[in-house]
Amino acid sequence: MAEIRQLSQHVGENVTLRGWVEGTRGHGKVAFLVLRDGTGIAQCVLVKSQLPESVWDAHAELTPECVVAVSGDVREDARAPGGHEIGVTHMEVLATAADYPIQPKEHGVDFLLDHRHLWLRSSQQRAGLRVRAEVEQAIHDFLYDRDFVRVDAPILTGAVGEHAGTLFETDYFGERAYLAQTGQLYIEAACPAFRRVYCFGPTFRAEKSKTRRHLTEFWMVEPEVAFADSDENMRLQEEFVSYIVERALERCGDDLEVLERDTSKLELVKPPFPRISYTEAVEELQSRGSEVEWGRDLGATDEGDLMAERDLPLFVHDYPKQAKAFYMKENPADPRTVLCDDLLVPEGYGEVIGGSQREDDLDRLRERIAEQGLPEAAYAWYLDLRRFGTFPHSGFGLGIERTVAWITGKHHVRELIPFPRLMNRLYP
Amino acid sequence: MAEIRQLSQHVGENVTLRGWVEGTRGHGKVAFLVLRDGTGIAQCVLVKSQLPESVWDAHAELTPECVVAVSGDVREDARAPGGHEIGVTHMEVLATAADYPIQPKEHGVDFLLDHRHLWLRSSQQRAGLRVRAEVEQAIHDFLYDRDFVRVDAPILTGAVGEHAGTLFETDYFGERAYLAQTGQLYIEAACPAFRRVYCFGPTFRAEKSKTRRHLTEFWMVEPEVAFADSDENMRLQEEFVSYIVERALERCGDDLEVLERDTSKLELVKPPFPRISYTEAVEELQSRGSEVEWGRDLGATDEGDLMAERDLPLFVHDYPKQAKAFYMKENPADPRTVLCDDLLVPEGYGEVIGGSQREDDLDRLRERIAEQGLPEAAYAWYLDLRRFGTFPHSGFGLGIERTVAWITGKHHVRELIPFPRLMNRLYP
Numbered sequence: 001m002a003e004i005r006q007l008s009q010h011v012g013e014n015v016t017l018r019g020w021v022e023g024t025r026g027h028g029k030v031a032f033l034v035l036r037d038g039t040g041i042a043q044c045v046l047v048k049s050q051l052p053e054s055v056w057d058a059h060a061e062l063t064p065e066c067v068v069a070v071s072g073d074v075r076e077d078a079r080a081p082g083g084h085e086i087g088v089t090h091m092e093v094l095a096t097a098a099d100y101p102i103q104p105k106e107h108g109v110d111f112l113l114d115h116r117h118l119w120l121r122s123s124q125q126r127a128g129l130r131v132r133a134e135v136e137q138a139i140h141d142f143l144y145d146r147d148f149v150r151v152d153a154p155i156l157t158g159a160v161g162e163h164a165g166t167l168f169e170t171d172y173f174g175e176r177a178y179l180a181q182t183g184q185l186y187i188e189a190a191c192p193a194f195r196r197v198y199c200f201g202p203t204f205r206a207e208k209s210k211t212r213r214h215l216t217e218f219w220m221v222e223p224e225v226a227f228a229d230s231d232e233n234m235r236l237q238e239e240f241v242s243y244i245v246e247r248a249l250e251r252c253g254d255d256l257e258v259l260e261r262d263t264s265k266l267e268l269v270k271p272p273f274p275r276i277s278y279t280e281a282v283e284e285l286q287s288r289g290s291e292v293e294w295g296r297d298l299g300a301t302d303e304g305d306l307m308a309e310r311d312l313p314l315f316v317h318d319y320p321k322q323a324k325a326f327y328m329k330e331n332p333a334d335p336r337t338v339l340c341d342d343l344l345v346p347e348g349y350g351e352v353i354g355g356s357q358r359e360d361d362l363d364r365l366r367e368r369i370a371e372q373g374l375p376e377a378a379y380a381w382y383l384d385l386r387r388f389g390t391f392p393h394s395g396f397g398l399g400i401e402r403t404v405a406w407i408t409g410k411h412h413v414r415e416l417i418p419f420p421r422l423m424n425r426l427y428p
Numbered sequence: 429m430a431e432i433r434q435l436s437q438h439v440g441e442n443v444t445l446r447g448w449v450e451g452t453r454g455h456g457k458v459a460f461l462v463l464r465d466g467t468g469i470a471q472c473v474l475v476k477s478q479l480p481e482s483v484w485d486a487h488a489e490l491t492p493e494c495v496v497a498v499s500g501d502v503r504e505d506a507r508a509p510g511g512h513e514i515g516v517t518h519m520e521v522l523a524t525a526a527d528y529p530i531q532p533k534e535h536g537v538d539f540l541l542d543h544r545h546l547w548l549r550s551s552q553q554r555a556g557l558r559v560r561a562e563v564e565q566a567i568h569d570f571l572y573d574r575d576f577v578r579v580d581a582p583i584l585t586g587a588v589g590e591h592a593g594t595l596f597e598t599d600y601f602g603e604r605a606y607l608a609q610t611g612q613l614y615i616e617a618a619c620p621a622f623r624r625v626y627c628f629g630p631t632f633r634a635e636k637s638k639t640r641r642h643l644t645e646f647w648m649v650e651p652e653v654a655f656a657d658s659d660e661n662m663r664l665q666e667e668f669v670s671y672i673v674e675r676a677l678e679r680c681g682d683d684l685e686v687l688e689r690d691t692s693k694l695e696l697v698k699p700p701f702p703r704i705s706y707t708e709a710v711e712e713l714q715s716r717g718s719e720v721e722w723g724r725d726l727g728a729t730d731e732g733d734l735m736a737e738r739d740l741p742l743f744v745h746d747y748p749k750q751a752k753a754f755y756m757k758e759n760p761a762d763p764r765t766v767l768c769d770d771l772l773v774p775e776g777y778g779e780v781i782g783g784s785q786r787e788d789d790l791d792r793l794r795e796r797i798a799e800q801g802l803p804e805a806a807y808a809w810y811l812d813l814r815r816f817g818t819f820p821h822s823g824f825g826l827g828i829e830r831t832v833a834w835i836t837g838k839h840h841v842r843e844l845i846p847f848p849r850l851m852n853r854l855y856p
Contacts, residue, residue, distance in 0.1 A: 003623070018819075020620050020819075021817075037623060037654075038619065038620065038622050038623025038624070038654055039575065039623050039624075065620075065816050065817035066817055067817045067818065067819050094819070095817050095819060097815075097816040097817040100817075101816075115812075117617035117809045117810075117812060117813065118617075118812060118816060120617055120618050120620075121620050121621050125621070126621045126622070129579065129618075129621070129622075130577060130622070132580075133577045133578040133579070136580075137568060137572050140565060140568050147467065149557070149561045150560075150561040150564050150565065151557065151561070151846050152560075152630070152647060152845065152846055153846065154645060154846075154847040154849060155583070155607075155630050155632075155645060156596075156632070156644070156645050156849050156854060157854070158854045158855050168584070168598045168605075169599070170596045170598045171596075172596070172644075172854055173636070173851055175854055177854055179583075179598070179607075186545075186847055186856075189544075189545035189546075189548055190548050190557075190846060191466065192448050192464075192548075193466060193548045193553070193554045193557070194466050194554070194558070195431070195465060196466070196467075201629060201630060202580070202583050202629060202630070204583075204584070206601075216584070216600075217582060219580060227429065381543075381544075381545040381855070382545075382856075384545060384546060385545065387525075388493050388525040388528050388529075388546060389449075389493040389494055389523050389524075389525040389528075390523045391446075391448075391495050391522070391523060417580065418579050418580055418581065418618060419581065419582040421582060421584050423601055424601070426584060426586045426600055426603055426605055427586050428614075428809035
């Protein structure tokens with residue numbers, strides 16, 4: 001059996017393809033069939049006078065998503081999608097698809113999400129998820145090539161993450177377990193083994209948010225580097241993000257075209273990225289009339305304002321201590337702040353990375369845990385990392401769906417994960 | 429700052445390394461320090477007459493897992509681990525590690541697992557987890573190079589998996605959600621979009637098992653291919669497993685040496701692998717005196733007996749329907765059986781893959797769901813895949829920890845995952 005991706009190797013031959021019908025049309029003596037086999041799209045041409053009547057009649061009955069085996073001669077045709085056309089010599093219907101729910105008309109997004117298992121077949125969805133897959137492989141390749149060791153962090157944890165109150169909980173043989181919100185704390189433990197480590201996997205937030213940037217289950221990559229400070233951490237981030245964007249531009253051109261993405265803005269994404277401190281960001285916002293006050297975290301609106309006239313990703317660094325997680329290192333130059341950064345991207349996509357140098361001082365870390373009302377016992381092992389050979393280290397987390405939403409230009413993250421989990425959506 | 433992995437580029441230079449003390453010894457006038465910086469191990473030599481007294485005295489105080497910055501001249505030395513030696517010119521202690529819990533003596537496994545966050549630093553653990561990371565990258569590379577599209581399956585699901593009764597459950601905004609036992613059903617939905625797909629991630633079984641092959645949280649890769657039958661499925665599996673083993677042999681030689689793995693047996697792992705049917709397997713077992721009866725699944729003991737005199741992985745295919753999951757396709761040649769395979773590996777490691785052709789007939793699938801007492805409503809979307817353009821397809825799941833245990837020769841899977849989750853273990 002041939003595949004559409006390999007048609008260029010079969011020009012002049014008679015091949016058999018199997019796949020799903022995307023659409024059909026007929027003109028009395030000539031009819032067309034657009035076939036999708038998962039590796040590509042091919043236009044198949046049926047000439048009535050050259051085919052058995054049964055084949056011609058079967059074509060007339062085809063509906064979208066029927067499965068057919070098509071035999072035909074492969075011809076080069078620059079006008080055809082994919083550059084080839086199949087001159088059909090035989091066709092067999094392998095499966096029907098009467099009343100296929102998704103029709104070529106406008107459906108509401110709830111309807112489409114209810115039929116996510118079928119919506120995946122649509123061209124926009126295919127393109128978006130192919131970019132996601134490319135981004136994921138690019139992430140692994142970038143880190144592997146730089147000697148990072150992948151360290152899978154646990155999902156089931158006894159300790160709470162950084163946002164208590166938004167945890168999914170489960171009974172674990174009589175104990176209480178929580179679904180991890182981050183793998184960072186765990187992989188910090190692997191730095192003394194491998195120096196450069198990362199985890200990649202699903203993370204969970206039981207947040208009652210209904211914004212276009214929130215999922216209850218989302219994927220993150222979290223690199224962590226021993227002996228790296230906050231400055232090196234940002235340099236790694238800008239190289240990482242630039243590499244990911246470049247890979248998508250290089251290898252997903254067709255998909256970005258299907259998505260009608262204006263790629264000129266992505267082509268600007270090259271290191272270094274500009275940096276401003278949180279304090280500078282607040283001053284800039286205030287000078288534009290914002291009422292933001294020094295001390296509170298920046299929200300989506302603030303981020304939008306900051307990025308309104310910027311074309312490149314922007315680091316905002318050194319946030320106030322009280323606005324950030326307990327594990328971030330106090331800034332020696334200004335102890336009201338911590339050595340951290342958020343990476344904001346243009347075009348309204350906001351934050352895709354949060355990073356920081358980690359607090360490596362045992363006493364200060366214990367204080368922060370107490371201040372935030374977290375149970376020290378759950379973090380005993382994490383404190384051990386500061387007791388036994390503590391070391392400066394930094395890392396960050398990049399959200400896969402937000403990054404892919406930005407690269408693809410899709411409005412809502414829910415289309416960039418195969419089966420989105422939202423506050424009101426657990427099906428399919 | 430230099431790194432040990434790059435010492436060969438610095439021969440004859442004075443470099444500064446930072447890392448953790450693995451061990452020290454002294455001989456009056458000359459002392460040694462083995463340094464681990466996460467990228468490698470280097471022997472550092474201190475000559476009393478050539479160093480400030482403070483450095484010499486500091487060396488005497490060092491204990492394992494202290495963090496030091498060592499400056500010194502890089503010399504080639506074939507006898508030294510890594511092939512280089514550092515002639516120390518200066519040393520600074522950056523962090524202490526008094527009373528480091530893991531000492532160079534025998535600890536019980538419970539003690540070590542309680543200190544997993546520190547145990548990761550030990551040479552055997554580093555080696556095992558580095559092989560794991562290599563295997564994971566090899567998996568992604570193999571599939572990416574063959575045009576598989578990665579499709580991340582959800583962890584939180586409303587549907588139950590294949591083993592009801594061993595599910596972790598959580599409250600999902602008032603609904604009941606379960607942690608996925610497999611991503612297969614979901615990625616089947618993506619076959620009509622991409623033909624070849626796979627998911628890679630953690631899966632969960634709330635099983636009260638305490639064997640050396642069970643974890644409550646373990647990682648799986650699950651490839652799925654449209655229009656592939658059971659025979660092609662097994663061919664993909666043997667190529668996949670052979671590639672993974674080859675990559676580990678090629679790129680993890682040092683680690684396998686640390687683990688004292690006899691690699692001669694792994695070098696035999698090349699496709700094709702022998703195949704026997706379940707019925708033949710039962711006959712073989714019976715001929716050896718086993719009381720196994722046709723109809724029940726093979727257990728670890730049966731698998732051990734089958735593999736006792738085999739050096740190559742072995743496919744056992746076409747198990748009885750009642751012993752296998754509802755989604756496996758009925759065998760047209762013998763409807764008492766399904767088109768499936770388990771891949772058993774030698775040396776006592778048992779099953780590392782379970783695969784099957786999937787039932788693509790709507791009515792037969794509904795029957796199987798009813799027979800097994802599963803709630804059809806939860807599978808409505810899965811049945812849709814048979815309603816709208818159904819297609820033959822096959823796939824399999826490979827367990828990461830079992831595969832890595834086999835490759836590394838480790839007895840228990842719990843050492844091949846960074847933070848194992850066992851029935852009685854949720855910490856650290």
